[in-house]
Amino acid sequence: MKIHIRNGRVIDPMNARDEVIDVFVVAGKIVGLGTPPADFHANRVIDASGLVVCPGLVDLSVRLREPGFEYRATLESEMLAAAAGGITSLACPPDTDPPLDEPGLVEMLKFRAKNLPGPRVYPIGALTQKLEGKLLTEMAELTEAGCRAFTQADAVPTDPQVLLRAMQYAATFGFSLWLRPQDLSLARDGVAHDGAVASRLGLPGIPALAETVALATILLLARETGARIHLARLSTREGIAMVRAAKAQGLAITCDVASTHVHLSENDLVSFDSHLHLVPPLRGLRDRDAIREALRDGSIDALCSDHTPVDEDVKQVPFGESAPGASGVELLLPLTLKWAREMGVPLIKAIDLISWKPAQILGVPGGNLSVGSCADICIFDEAAEWVATPKTLASQGDNTPFLNHSMQGQVRYTLIDGHIDFEFAH
Amino acid sequence: MNLQLNPDGSLRHLLTLDGLPRTILTHILDTAESFMDVGEREVKKVPLLRGKSIFNLFFEPSTRTRTTFEIAAKRLSADVVNLNIATSSQTKGEAILDTVDNLAAMHADMFIVRHAQSGAAHFIARNVAPHISVVNAGDGRHSHPTQGLLDMFTIRRFKGEFHNLTVAIVGDVLHSRVARSQIHALTTLGVPEVRVIAPKTLLPTGVEQMGVKVYHDLEAGLHGCDVIITLRLQSERMKGALLPSAQEYFKFFGLTPAKLALAKPDAIVMHPGPMNRGVEIDSEVADGPQSVILPQVTYGIAVRMAVMAILAGGTTA
Numbered sequence: 001m002k003i004h005i006r007n008g009r010v011i012d013p014m015n016a017r018d019e020v021i022d023v024f025v026v027a028g029k030i031v032g033l034g035t036p037p038a039d040f041h042a043n044r045v046i047d048a049s050g051l052v053v054c055p056g057l058v059d060l061s062v063r064l065r066e067p068g069f070e071y072r073a074t075l076e077s078e079m080l081a082a083a084a085g086g087i088t089s090l091a092c093p094p095d096t097d098p099p100l101d102e103p104g105l106v107e108m109l110k111f112r113a114k115n116l117p118g119p120r121v122y123p124i125g126a127l128t129q130k131l132e133g134k135l136l137t138e139m140a141e142l143t144e145a146g147c148r149a150f151t152q153a154d155a156v157p158t159d160p161q162v163l164l165r166a167m168q169y170a171a172t173f174g175f176s177l178w179l180r181p182q183d184l185s186l187a188r189d190g191v192a193h194d195g196a197v198a199s200r201l202g203l204p205g206i207p208a209l210a211e212t213v214a215l216a217t218i219l220l221l222a223r224e225t226g227a228r229i230h231l232a233r234l235s236t237r238e239g240i241a242m243v244r245a246a247k248a249q250g251l252a253i254t255c256d257v258a259s260t261h262v263h264l265s266e267n268d269l270v271s272f273d274s275h276l277h278l279v280p281p282l283r284g285l286r287d288r289d290a291i292r293e294a295l296r297d298g299s300i301d302a303l304c305s306d307h308t309p310v311d312e313d314v315k316q317v318p319f320g321e322s323a324p325g326a327s328g329v330e331l332l333l334p335l336t337l338k339w340a341r342e343m344g345v346p347l348i349k350a351i352d353l354i355s356w357k358p359a360q361i362l363g364v365p366g367g368n369l370s371v372g373s374c375a376d377i378c379i380f381d382e383a384a385e386w387v388a389t390p391k392t393l394a395s396q397g398d399n400t401p402f403l404n405h406s407m408q409g410q411v412r413y414t415l416i417d418g419h420i421d422f423e424f425a426h
Numbered sequence: 427m428n429l430q431l432n433p434d435g436s437l438r439h440l441l442t443l444d445g446l447p448r449t450i451l452t453h454i455l456d457t458a459e460s461f462m463d464v465g466e467r468e469v470k471k472v473p474l475l476r477g478k479s480i481f482n483l484f485f486e487p488s489t490r491t492r493t494t495f496e497i498a499a500k501r502l503s504a505d506v507v508n509l510n511i512a513t514s515s516q517t518k519g520e521a522i523l524d525t526v527d528n529l530a531a532m533h534a535d536m537f538i539v540r541h542a543q544s545g546a547a548h549f550i551a552r553n554v555a556p557h558i559s560v561v562n563a564g565d566g567r568h569s570h571p572t573q574g575l576l577d578m579f580t581i582r583r584f585k586g587e588f589h590n591l592t593v594a595i596v597g598d599v600l601h602s603r604v605a606r607s608q609i610h611a612l613t614t615l616g617v618p619e620v621r622v623i624a625p626k627t628l629l630p631t632g633v634e635q636m637g638v639k640v641y642h643d644l645e646a647g648l649h650g651c652d653v654i655i656t657l658r659l660q661s662e663r664m665k666g667a668l669l670p671s672a673q674e675y676f677k678f679f680g681l682t683p684a685k686l687a688l689a690k691p692d693a694i695v696m697h698p699g700p701m702n703r704g705v706e707i708d709s710e711v712a713d714g715p716q717s718v719i720l721p722q723v724t725y726g727i728a729v730r731m732a733v734m735a736i737l738a739g740g741t742t743a
Contacts, residue, residue, distance in 0.1 A: 199630035200444065202544035202568030202603060207631070271429070272545030316523055316553075318543035320566065 001043055001418055002026050004036070008048025008379060012055060013352035014368035023053060025375040028418035033371055044420070048379055051412055054351045055367045056088025056119075056376035058358040060178075060256050060304035061232065062329055064121070066109065068097025073309035073396035075109075078329070079118025081395035083422040085305070085330040086378035086411040089359065089366050090119045094126040095153035101126035101137045103145035110146045117421050120376075122148045122362055124178060127166055133157035136166055139175050148362055149176040149230065154279050155184045156214050163217065167227035176228040176363070179218055181239060182280060186210035191320045193281040197266040203320060206281050208236040215239050219246050222253065230361055231255035233306060235280035237290035244299040254361050255299075257291050258306035259335040260326055264288070264401060274315045274322035275401040278306075295353060296343055302358040303339075305332040309397020327397035331388060333380060334407035341408075347382070375418035384410035429551055439551045439560040440733050442569040443610040451614055455579050457732035458725070464501055465727060474735050475504035478535040482508045483550075484563070485522070485541040490699060491563050491573075494723070495538045498730035502738075504536075522546070523553055530555050536737060537561070544568035544603075559737040567601050573698055574607025576729040578615060580722050581653055584694050588615040594647050594689075595621065595638075596679060597657030597706050598628045600668075604698045605657055606636075613637040623647035624679065627668040644679050651689040655696045656681050656706045672705045682708040686716065694718045 005023040010033070012018075024032035024040055031037050062082060065073040082090055092109075094100035100109065106123050113121035125147030129135040134157075139150055150170065156179050157163045170177050187210040192198040194205025211234070219242065222229045234240055234257050243255050260278060265288045269276050276282060294300040308325025315322050328335075332354060340350035355378075359367025366376040385408050390398040414422035430439045430446070437450055464472055480499045482492050492508060499506045511525060522541075529537070536559045539547045544566030551560040564570040578588075585591060593612055599605040599622050612620045613636070622633060623641040634640055641647030648654060659675060669675050686695065695707075695717045703709045712719060 194631045196632035196635040199632050200606070200636060202566050202606060204567075205631060272548045274549075313521065317521070318541065318546040318549045318565075320543045320545070 002040060003415070003418065003420070004042035004045045005048050005053055005377070005379065006045055008051050008053035010053045010369060011348050011351050012369040013348050014356040015370060016348070017369070018348050023369065023377070025415065025418050028375055030369055030371055030373055030375050033369070046379065046413060050381070051379050052347070052382050053369075053377060053379050055355040055369055056378045056414060056416065057086045057332060057354045058362060058364070058367050059087045059090040059307070059329060059332060059354070060302055060358050060361065061258070062087070062090040062092050062305060062307040063095070063309065064092045065309060066096065066112065067105065072311050075112055076116055077394070077396040078307070078309060079113065079116050079121070081393065082329040083118045083414045083416065084394045084411060086333050086380060086414050087119050087329055088376035088378065088414060088416045089122065089362065089364055091122045091124050091148060091362055093124050093151060093153050095131060099126045099131045100124070100147070101129050101131065103138065103141045106142055106145040106147055119416060120364070120366070122146070122364060124148060125150045127152045127177065128157060128162065133159060133162055136169055139170060140173055143173070143175060148364065149178045151178040151180070151232070154180050155182045156180070156218060158184050160217055160221070164221050164225065167221050167225040171225050171227040174228065176230060178230045178232050180232045181211050181214035181218055181234070183210045183214040186213060191277060191281070192269060193266045193283045195266055195284050197269055201269060201272065203269070208238055208283065208287070211236045211239045211280065212242060215242050219251065223251060229253045233258050233280055234291070234300065235261055235283050235287060237287045240290050240294045240299060244294070247299065254301040256302040256304050256358070256361070257295070257300055259303050259328060259332050260306070260401065261288065262291055262295065262303065262339050263335060268401070272319045273401065274317065274319050275326060275399055275403065277319055277322045277324045278326055279324045292339060292343060295339065296345055302361055303332065303336055303353045304358065305329050307395070309395050310399050312398065315399050325399065327393070327395045327400050329395060330393050331400065331402055331407065333378070333411060334409040337382065337409040375415055377415040378411060379413040380409060380411045382409055384408070386410050429548060437736055440571050440737065441547045441551055441560065441562045443571045443574050443607045443614070444569070446610075446614065448614050448616070451575070451578065451611060454575055454729065454732050454736060455582060457736060458579055458728040461728040461731040464731070465724070470501055471503050472501065473503045475499065475502035475738050478504045478738055479533060480504045480506050480536045480538065480734065481529050481534045482506065482538045483511060483525070483529070483540070484509065485511045485539070485546070486564070488540055488564070491540065494726045495563060495730055498727050499734060501727070502731055502734055504734070522550065526550055526554060530558060534558055536734065538563050540564045542566055561733060561737065564603055566603065568603050568606065570603040570607050572726070572730050572733055573604050574611045575733070576722060576726040577608055577655065577696060577698070578611045579725045579729050580696060580718055583721070583725070584718055585652060588612070588617045591617050591652045592619040592650055593617055593621070593653040593655065594623055594651045595655045595657065596623045596644065596647070596681060598659050598663060599624055599633060599657065600628045600630050601660065601663070602657050608655060609636050609638055621647050621651070625669070628663070644685055645688055648685055648688045651693050653694055653696065654681065654686070654689055658698065658700065659702055659706045676705055680704070680706055680708060681711050683710050683714070686711055696722055699723070
């Protein structure tokens with residue numbers, strides 16, 4: 001397949017490129033920019049006039065719900081939804097049922113995903129067996145099976161000794177640990193940020209301390225062990241300040257936030273809408289503003305969707321009983337663009353946070369449009385307005401706090417490995 | 427959009443006192459006043475809600491609140507059905523919405539809802555047919571508006587006005603839906619000083635943002651008070667490392683005659699019930715001349731009649 005992407009505004013953060021230029025794709029690779037290689041005859045010409053052509057998005061957290069939660073969403077539905085969101089590579093966390101703690105399970109998932117259209121799927125392996133926080137998994141075997149990193153999903157092991165040894169072991173092989181700083185004891189029974197709003201609504205709180213206490217432990221152990229640490233889903237101003245300080249001291253860590261937390265805060269909870277029940281919880285306005293600023297100044301390295309599709313039954317209950325999480329692969333791009341517009345951040349910088357930067361964190365190809373690199377490309381209309389509804393969203397999970405919200409920025413084409421895996425139907 | 431008000435500003439559901447305008451609070455209290463004598467008539471009934479079906483939907487067990495709602499509804503001539511869902515369909519795994527839809531299909535006009543989860547009444551109100559009103563009879567730690575209203579009714583009866591009062595709420599504010607409702611009502615009705623008195627483990631984060639003054643010392647907090655509201659202390663609080671023992675709590679936060687003497691001489695003592703004598707309140711105070719705990723229960727019926735009558739569209743006795 002030879003594809004000629006004509007007349008688009010090519011934005012490639014890694015190469016600091018932002019110009020209108022043609023892109024030529026042959027056999028899954030980008031083979032030319034501006035001028036086609038000799039003997040290039042396109043099978044398909046995409047007219048990208050007025051559109052942005054950027055690296056395919058790399059999403060650091062997408063729950064595909066297989067194995068075990070197929071009633072919530074299937075691999076087919078969520079991979080299609082991700083492609084519709086412009087995503088060409090995604091990391092999926094191991095909190096499936098059973099958890100991804102054995103090479104066989106990882107190989108099965110990779111095999112299933114490979115035979116479906118949609119993004120490249122990179123499993124994140126369980127750090128401990130059954131995610132119980134006690135015994136280490138076979139990290140080396142899991143890496144051979146395709147795991148890109150290891151995580152305890154929504155928490156850190158409650159036993160600091162297990163965490164210390166996990167870091168030492170991972171550091172032995174140079175494996176990366178993705179840790180969500182949340183102290184489970186301090187978060188116990190909580191469903192919302194412990195602040196004035198939860199107090200007023202009578203919702204049991206999760207204090208900011210649940211994040212900062214866990215973060216302090218992680219940072220101390222990381223310094224000691226030299227383990228490669230990526231901090232997933234920061235949510236508090238204090239936590240961001242700790243990461244910023246650790247980075248300034250030379251600790252090689254990276255971190256991300258979920259796109260929901262860039263726009264929403266505890267103030268949105270007043271209606272008790274269970275779609276706002278998220279992990280980590282939506283924090284205060286000052287926390288949200290700190291996230292927005294840290295994305296701008298580079299203290300936060302990447303934005304992800306933290307896509308968590310659930311069925312409507314587990315949201316159609318009172319807030320505290322509802323399953324946490326929001327669906328989001330199709331909103332990652334428009335929510336990132338919204339932040340950039342509101343903060344006056346150039347498009348190239350916004351795209352960096354959802355393509356090149358996360359590709360580096362995940363350690364995978366893609367995330368750039370260099371000649372010779374894989375043809376993972378997202379083509380979108382920056383100005384197109386649309387409304388997020390169960391009809392316009394392809395994900396099986398309709399559980400988003402942005403339901404019926406107007407979005408600006410819409411994907412027109414998603415190319416994965418040089419194939420058009422998604423094409424917007426007008 | 428305000429879920430509990432109609433577009434014209436009248437009451438559609440009663441879910442919380444948070445954000446409810448003073449005019450509506452006062453209207454409910456005035457209406458309750460007009461129902462006060464119904465209980466003393468030979469025929470303790472008015473025909474205001476004749477033909478209406480009211481369902482007591484209690485997802486969490488309660489005897490006292492359910493009974494007063496039942497009496498109130500019957501005095502308004504409504505048909506009342508009591509459902510203790512805690513012991514029926516919920517244990518069979520039926521979803522709340524299925525229960526609600528089933529009852530709506532039986533032509534219910536009003537749901538009185540109690541549930542252990544904060545926001546449960548909001549959730550049901552958002553999902554009921556347009557002709558059904560929802561009254562929150564207590565949701566988690568969030569709200570217990572009829573209790574808050576009957577407390578205001580009690581204060582108004584004994585103190586006349588709100589604008590010159592100092593009111594202290596003593597005890598487990600953190601877990602108390604009653605305290606939250608009282609705080610919203612008191613501040614809305616213009617009480618200039620509302621105090622909460624509790625150890626730090628039993629106060630919600632940022633409670634002062636609800637417009638209260640925080641005290642951790644009972645004696646200092648009671649000084650000069652006109653109204654003292656003691657809250658029930660659940661025994662499970664000792665398990666969550668919030669308190670060491672009921673004895674130590676009583677020593678520092680229990681309302682004894684000596685502590686009560688620090689308040690104004692004509693201060694009244696209230697309690698939403700049921701009381702733990704010797705834990706949050708000394709029997710001598712609970713049964714003493716300043717206690718208005720039993721009148722609270724009596725007024726509760728009139729206040730609940732007023733709420734149901736207003737929601738059903740008729741307001742005169």
